[in-house]
Amino acid sequence: MDDCGTPPGTLHAAILRSPHAHALIERVEVERARALPGVAAVLTGADIQALTSSLVVGVKAPMECWPIAADRVRYVGEPVAVVVARDRYLAEDALDLIEIRYAPLPAVVAPRAALEPDAPVLHAGLQGNLASDRSFRYGDPEAAFAAAPHRIAVEIDYPRNACTPIETYGVVAEYEPGADAYDVLANFQGPFSIHAVIARALRVPGNRLRLRTPPDSGGSFGVKQGVFPYIVLIAAAARVAGRPVKWIEDRLEHLAASSVATNRATRLAAAVEADGRITALDWDQIEDCGAHLRAPEPATLYRMHGNMTGAYTVRHVAIRNRVVLTNKAPTGLNRGFGGPQVYFALERLVQRIALELRLDPLEVLRRNLVPASAMPYRTASGALLDSGDYRAALEAALAGGGHAELLARRDAARAEGRLYGIGYTAVVEPSVSNMGYISAVLTPAERQRAGPKNGAQATATINLDPVGSATVHVASTPQGQGHRTVLAQVVADELGLHPQDVRVVTEMDTAKDAWSIASGNYASRFAPAVAGVTKLAAERLRGRLARIAASQLNVATEDVVFAGGRIFARGNPDNALPFARVASASHWAPGTLPADMDQAVRETAYWTPPELTAPDEADAVNSSLCHGFIFDFCGVEVDRTTGQVRIDRYVTMHDCGRVLHPGMVAGQVTGGFAHALGAALFEEHSYGADGSFATGTFADYLVPTAMEVPEPVTLHHETPSPFTPLGAKGVGEGNCMSTPVCIANAVADALGLKDVTLPLLPARLAAHIHGPEAARPGGGAVPVAGGRQLFGEGSAMVAAPRERVWAMLLDPTTLAAVVPGAHDVQRVSETEFRAEVTLGVGPVKGRYRVALTLSDLDAPQAVTLSGGAEGALGFGRGTGRVTLAEDGPERTRIGYRYEAEIGGKVASIAGRLLDGAARLVIRQFFAALAAHAGGGSAPREGIFARLLRLLGWRR
Amino acid sequence: MPRLKAGQRHWLHLTLNGKAVEGEAEPRLLLSDFLRYELGATGTHVGCEHGVCGACTVQIDGAPARACLTLAVQMEGAAIRTVEGLAPAPDRLSILQEAFREHHGLQCGFCTPGILMSLDAFLREHRRPNEAALREVLSGHLCRCTGYAPILRAALAAAERLAKEAGDA
Numbered sequence A: 001m002d003d004c005g006t007p008p009g010t011l012h013a014a015i016l017r018s019p020h021a022h023a024l025i026e027r028v029e030v031e032r033a034r035a036l037p038g039v040a041a042v043l044t045g046a047d048i049q050a051l052t053s054s055l056v057v058g059v060k061a062p063m064e065c066w067p068i069a070a071d072r073v074r075y076v077g078e079p080v081a082v083v084v085a086r087d088r089y090l091a092e093d094a095l096d097l098i099e100i101r102y103a104p105l106p107a108v109v110a111p112r113a114a115l116e117p118d119a120p121v122l123h124a125g126l127q128g129n130l131a132s133d134r135s136f137r138y139g140d141p142e143a144a145f146a147a148a149p150h151r152i153a154v155e156i157d158y159p160r161n162a163c164t165p166i167e168t169y170g171v172v173a174e175y176e177p178g179a180d181a182y183d184v185l186a187n188f189q190g191p192f193s194i195h196a197v198i199a200r201a202l203r204v205p206g207n208r209l210r211l212r213t214p215p216d217s218g219g220s221f222g223v224k225q226g227v228f229p230y231i232v233l234i235a236a237a238a239r240v241a242g243r244p245v246k247w248i249e250d251r252l253e254h255l256a257a258s259s260v261a262t263n264r265a266t267r268l269a270a271a272v273e274a275d276g277r278i279t280a281l282d283w284d285q286i287e288d289c290g291a292h293l294r295a296p297e298p299a300t301l302y303r304m305h306g307n308m309t310g311a312y313t314v315r316h317v318a319i320r321n322r323v324v325l326t327n328k329a330p331t332g333l334n335r336g337f338g339g340p341q342v343y344f345a346l347e348r349l350v351q352r353i354a355l356e357l358r359l360d361p362l363e364v365l366r367r368n369l370v371p372a373s374a375m376p377y378r379t380a381s382g383a384l385l386d387s388g389d390y391r392a393a394l395e396a397a398l399a400g401g402g403h404a405e406l407l408a409r410r411d412a413a414r415a416e417g418r419l420y421g422i423g424y425t426a427v428v429e430p431s432v433s434n435m436g437y438i439s440a441v442l443t444p445a446e447r448q449r450a451g452p453k454n455g456a457q458a459t460a461t462i463n464l465d466p467v468g469s470a471t472v473h474v475a476s477t478p479q480g481q482g483h484r485t486v487l488a489q490v491v492a493d494e495l496g497l498h499p500q501d502v503r504v505v506t507e508m509d510t511a512k513d514a515w516s517i518a519s520g521n522y523a524s525r526f527a528p529a530v531a532g533v534t535k536l537a538a539e540r541l542r543g544r545l546a547r548i549a550a551s552q553l554n555v556a557t558e559d560v561v562f563a564g565g566r567i568f569a570r571g572n573p574d575n576a577l578p579f580a581r582v583a584s585a586s587h588w589a590p591g592t593l594p595a596d597m598d599q600a601v602r603e604t605a606y607w608t609p610p611e612l613t614a615p616d617e618a619d620a621v622n623s624s625l626c627h628g629f630i631f632d633f634c635g636v637e638v639d640r641t642t643g644q645v646r647i648d649r650y651v652t653m654h655d656c657g658r659v660l661h662p663g664m665v666a667g668q669v670t671g672g673f674a675h676a677l678g679a680a681l682f683e684e685h686s687y688g689a690d691g692s693f694a695t696g697t698f699a700d701y702l703v704p705t706a707m708e709v710p711e712p713v714t715l716h717h718e719t720p721s722p723f724t725p726l727g728a729k730g731v732g733e734g735n736c737m738s739t740p741v742c743i744a745n746a747v748a749d750a751l752g753l754k755d756v757t758l759p760l761l762p763a764r765l766a767a768h769i770h771g772p773e774a775a776r777p778g779g780g781a782v783p784v785a786g787g788r789q790l791f792g793e794g795s796a797m798v799a800a801p802r803e804r805v806w807a808m809l810l811d812p813t814t815l816a817a818v819v820p821g822a823h824d825v826q827r828v829s830e831t832e833f834r835a836e837v838t839l840g841v842g843p844v845k846g847r848y849r850v851a852l853t854l855s856d857l858d859a860p861q862a863v864t865l866s867g868g869a870e871g872a873l874g875f876g877r878g879t880g881r882v883t884l885a886e887d888g889p890e891r892t893r894i895g896y897r898y899e900a901e902i903g904g905k906v907a908s909i910a911g912r913l914l915d916g917a918a919r920l921v922i923r924q925f926f927a928a929l930a931a932h933a934g935g936g937s938a939p940r941e942g943i944f945a946r947l948l949r950l951l952g953w954r955r
Numbered sequence B: 001m002p003r004l005k006a007g008q009r010h011w012l013h014l015t016l017n018g019k020a021v022e023g024e025a026e027p028r029l030l031l032s033d034f035l036r037y038e039l040g041a042t043g044t045h046v047g048c049e050h051g052v053c054g055a056c057t058v059q060i061d062g063a064p065a066r067a068c069l070t071l072a073v074q075m076e077g078a079a080i081r082t083v084e085g086l087a088p089a090p091d092r093l094s095i096l097q098e099a100f101r102e103h104h105g106l107q108c109g110f111c112t113p114g115i116l117m118s119l120d121a122f123l124r125e126h127r128r129p130n131e132a133a134l135r136e137v138l139s140g141h142l143c144r145c146t147g148y149a150p151i152l153r154a155a156l157a158a159a160e161r162l163a164k165e166a167g168d169a
Ligand code: FES
Pocket: B045, B046, B047, B048, B049, B050, B051, B052, B053, B054, B055, B056, B057, B066, B067, B068, B069
């Protein structure tokens, strides 16, 4: 994206973001930033809101959703101002000159806590944090639970994670005042229903928003759907600046505030027969969409709605779905979309059933799988499982994946006292989403009023040019699924050409191309829908070319054959024409075409499967068109000492319908597997209890490398889908659904655990193996309990009498002297100080506001200092108790103990280093004080500067 | 090295893929930005700007290095090689690149330039590396698309071909 050329005169944007999880914005001061040479525009939340409208919200609730905050910030990383300048470096300089005064509010982070009556409320209109609450009932779940001999339940907290493409978001936007139109290039990936959302937010009709996507995008996995609020932001900035504006997101911005998968709190209970058969399920899901309900949310919660029974024949189902808002980044599409959350609960439950009823987990699986004879099978909640022989696939996987051997390995390992476990999962992988599934969040009456929504319109266009060569265009946005290879093959096969003769154009342009709301590359649409509709277009074109050829070859249309770049009569290959001649006929000699026939220059095919109907009166939803099947099993070993998980073997069996291109399918499986492995073992967007964000770099948000990802054994069992033109089903997301829980089941088996929580970090597992660690005396950084908390203590010797040291501590000029860069030190009252501290970090200077209060004064022996600092890189607050003891004449020992908490950028990017750095800095502060008292010279560098330098902050 | 002033631009002279080039840079300009925006060599990608993802890896005087952790002004007189310099001719891929294509070693391709530069440097020094050694080299790079298996296969295939060619020569 960043490689695409930009129009001449393009300016660059940088975004100022909130360091607080929840705060009121009291004052915004931008004049100094505006005055910086090279800055073209500075836009605050109020400026942007004046030019745009709120993004539409997917539920009926009195709340708005802006891409930038105006009077209140609701998550760390929320945009609060945009600077447009000559280059990015300058724009970032200007960010540091913007001053914002916040009044922090209490934050709410966990979804269950958000529902407590006294929880802080994010959106005043909502009177609470519950954005949607719907209950569903299929069959007779109450009776089934009453009749069943067992009720077995699990409680799950599924964490937040995201697939973090290596290329971040990027937008180039331009505004044409004459036409009141926007032209946007962005690495957006669909669904293009969002085009309507963007146009509405920019207050233009759809035809005044030209949205283009680059020919290649550096990975998306759903995540790049979330660029759309930034499209609105940058488009508005371009309008104000009067020039094209480009913005490339940086990694901290991406991790803190792009788009992540939802975290979800689930209670799931099953009514179970003695033999392990599940007769009913009772779901209670609380979905955490973060601070704003951004389109298409709460789709994550509903994408699996038809598949809430997984691969099993459960006829009675109750579901309660609640959507809550918390002080975390908003959520959106992410590989697996809704599947990981559902299957983690369902497949943990199946393992629990086996455990509690002392059954073999495989037997429980077998007894519940939908039988092949029932296909196509309508699930209780409305999905139509298109095809598959789940039982056969399972048995083939056990045989082909060496299950018996794995059991023996487990026995042998356990005999040696090692911690070894085996896990299983069976999942149904939905693909080609029904655009109507999300309307299940509305009641049937609300749906009635809103009008029906359904389908999954796909489009493809094939062009024949005057020299008879073919170009394919599809309304999809490739991120490495091999669009070109597969589509060229599909068209070449149909028209009897070589794949290299077919050119595939993959950039999208809403002003020129055929597209529809379902366009885009998500929900594993490519193979089943996009490749399928391309085949339809090719078939139609071939039909017309056959008629043209038939009249020239003097044979019947049915007898025309396409092969090897030629078109000839069946049984008489000498009666032939070059393909190019026939293909160009509509350009050069339209008069020679059969009289009743249309040109053969361009063919656009649209395809939507009739199976994808709107949700019905009883809330039955056929949420997706195709349903692949996956059965996984794995053996893992947990290191007894470190708690580290090693995957011994991972076997994954896929039924993804017809395999169009084995190499591409293999790449999708290994890629999805790596994401899932990361989710299982390492990855979490982690927040402190105060909502501070702790994983702002790839050193904190741990993505697996080649050292951690083994190659899974991949097996296939093909049952073509009867519903797609090529018989293919999606395959890219399945392992994201099956693998995290399969590994969790194996770890639970290894450690004999009832409950496991992702990610399976060594520290977490070590606690299970060794029991909880005793609290460490003397400090340490605790990343979870409220931002980054730091504790420490120490002492320093000063060559001065105690009274003098005491007087110094209370004297503003001392502070000014020991903290270079401190100016404007003011004594607000006897016990309150305010200061401005300017620090130079590298070439950039930043200003910090510091406030200090003295309390519990016990002159001249002890005093408590409490205070805070706030600036561009974050904020900190803390308290410390300082004691002064006489240590001989003219000598005083200063002792200190402190507790501090740090938030904002510094906590997000360098939390793991803060503890050591803070110790050093505080020690230096007192050393400087000592030096000052003793007449020596204080270190030249400011403490903040030193802190930041230690953290490796570069700008 | 002369003392540099913040905010002032400096002329730099270096070689990029064997050709002498020059360009202007403020002291704080990253090498990655210098290559991409000043020299127009956009083959080098940027994925994190803090040294972890490896996408920006280039070779400086033959050794792989992170362009995002290097300042452009440090490069006065240096020989830099980027992914654009790998192919022996515009219409011919290097053995390593060919292997990546054959084994589907790239999907979106964003991580690929950095990986190629690391592997290229490594394979020049190590004739017959085993899988474990290659995994270790790759562990300096994040790829979100492939799950590494196809990359590893491509690297092994390239190593084998390179060894064979060296043996034949
Ligand atoms: S961009 Fe340099 S290592 Fe990630």
